[in-house]
Amino acid sequence: MRFRAIRARVTRGGALFTLALLMTGAGAFISANNLLFLVFSSMLALLLVSGFLSRLVLSGLELELLLPEHVSARAPTPARVRIRNLKRLTPSFSIEVAAPPVLRTPLYLPLIPGRAVIEAPVDLTFPYRGRHRENLFRISTKFPFGFLRRTMMVALRRETIVYPVLEPREDAEAWFAEIAGEIETNVRGAGQDFHRIRPYETTDGARMVDWKSTAHSGSLQVREFSRERQRAVEVFFDRMIQPGEAPGFEPAVERCAFLVWELSGRDVEILFRSQQFDMAVPEEGEVYGILRFLALTEPIVGEPSENAWEPDDPMNVRIVISAGGTIRGR
Numbered sequence: 001m002r003f004r005a006i007r008a009r010v011t012r013g014g015a016l017f018t019l020a021l022l023m024t025g026a027g028a029f030i031s032a033n034n035l036l037f038l039v040f041s042s043m044l045a046l047l048l049v050s051g052f053l054s055r056l057v058l059s060g061l062e063l064e065l066l067l068p069e070h071v072s073a074r075a076p077t078p079a080r081v082r083i084r085n086l087k088r089l090t091p092s093f094s095i096e097v098a099a100p101p102v103l104r105t106p107l108y109l110p111l112i113p114g115r116a117v118i119e120a121p122v123d124l125t126f127p128y129r130g131r132h133r134e135n136l137f138r139i140s141t142k143f144p145f146g147f148l149r150r151t152m153m154v155a156l157r158r159e160t161i162v163y164p165v166l167e168p169r170e171d172a173e174a175w176f177a178e179i180a181g182e183i184e185t186n187v188r189g190a191g192q193d194f195h196r197i198r199p200y201e202t203t204d205g206a207r208m209v210d211w212k213s214t215a216h217s218g219s220l221q222v223r224e225f226s227r228e229r230q231r232a233v234e235v236f237f238d239r240m241i242q243p244g245e246a247p248g249f250e251p252a253v254e255r256c257a258f259l260v261w262e263l264s265g266r267d268v269e270i271l272f273r274s275q276q277f278d279m280a281v282p283e284e285g286e287v288y289g290i291l292r293f294l295a296l297t298e299p300i301v302g303e304p305s306e307n308a309w310e311p312d313d314p315m316n317v318r319i320v321i322s323a324g325g326t327i328r329g330r
Contacts, residue, residue, distance in 0.1 A: 006058060006152045008051065014147030021047065047147060054150040057141050060087040061112070063097070063154050065135065067124070070288060072163040076123040083120075085112045094143040101127055102135060129253070129295045132160040163291040164257035196224050232269035234318045235260060237294070239275045240302045241323040249299045249323040256321045257294045260287060271316070275300060299323060 010018065021043045028036035064082040071077050085092050091113045098106040102124050112118055126132065135158070140151040197213050200220030213221035237256045241249055263270050264287035272279050272290050274297070279289055 006055060006150055008054075009149045009151065011142060011146055011149055013145075017043070017047065017145075017147055046145070050145045050147045051150075053144050054141055054148055056090060057092045057095070057143050058139060058150050058152050060085060060090075061092060061095070061139060061152075062086055063137055063139065063156065065137075065156050065158070066119075067160060070163065070291075071124075071126060071160060072166045072291075073126050073129045074165050075167065076125055079122055079124050080119050081107060081122050082117060083109065083112060084117045085114055087114045089114045091116075092141070094141050096140050097137060098140070099124075099135060099137045101125070103137075126160075126162045129162050129164045131296060132162055133157065135160070161292055161295050163288075163295045165254045166258055166261045168258055197221050198224050232271050232316045233263055234271040234316045235273070236318075236320050237272070237274040237297075238320065238322040239297060239300045241299045243301060245323045246299065252321055252323045253294050253297065257291060259319070259321070260290050260294075 021040070024036060024043060025040045027033070028040045062084040064084070066080040066082060068077065068079065081097060083095070083097070091111055093111055095109040095112060096106050097103070097109070103122055104125060105123070107120055107122055109118060109120065135156045137154045137156060138151055139154060140149055142149050197210055198221070200209065200222050204222045208222040208224075210221050210223045235256065237252070260270060260272065270287070270290075274293070277293050279286075279293070
């Protein structure tokens, strides 16, 4: 955590008070009225005390940000802000914590007692993927009279890896439905686990007929069983782009991240490849390694290299995602 200089800004109420102060002082000097001099000196002392107290309230504050382990871009992330008052006796009043654009709604704390620690929940939204090394927070107060807003900038030096957006794009539902349908067809087989009841086909044997369902429906129904090993999905993310395809790289990264995230949630085995990166995801928890790679990946200018990809198994569902925005199963 690194503190920057404390800045002061006159509020609207402070501007009106200053105008009244100047008018009172002018009237006192012009009229030589002792009562006006007394009022002028009281107002001037009030303004000086206000500046001193607001600076004292901000001193001795320590800020800490508690983030979850996994964070994605443009999605509200529940976090906690911990503020510690290091002053032994002096409390801090009317503290406001802001960090635009990460913290869209400022956090207001009416009182932080001396030697106290206060935690408050907040929702943070990181606007873009990648490595965030310094989060800039703004701690301010208008205590005690609202004439000045004292602001202290706090730079939290901690590295946060923000994953790409994991929400579907407008065109994502259509192509993901096709991919899901392809995976669903690959589940059918002659395993031991029951899959579903479906209408009879000419290629089905008589031993597959479910007579109870046939009696209920009036037409031949057969039992279908799942394969003992579900076919994996091989995803190749091509980082190579041509000079005019740079704007399409970020949508391709987001599309790839959403696809991998959705497949991992459906217990699908994923074989992920890209230039200088290779990872298999047999379990859901390991998908974060791919998301971390996609959070930090950068494009490589050159010719697309999808033909250089050699699949592990010709029976797997294969998908190529390029910066041109194309997705195709093979």
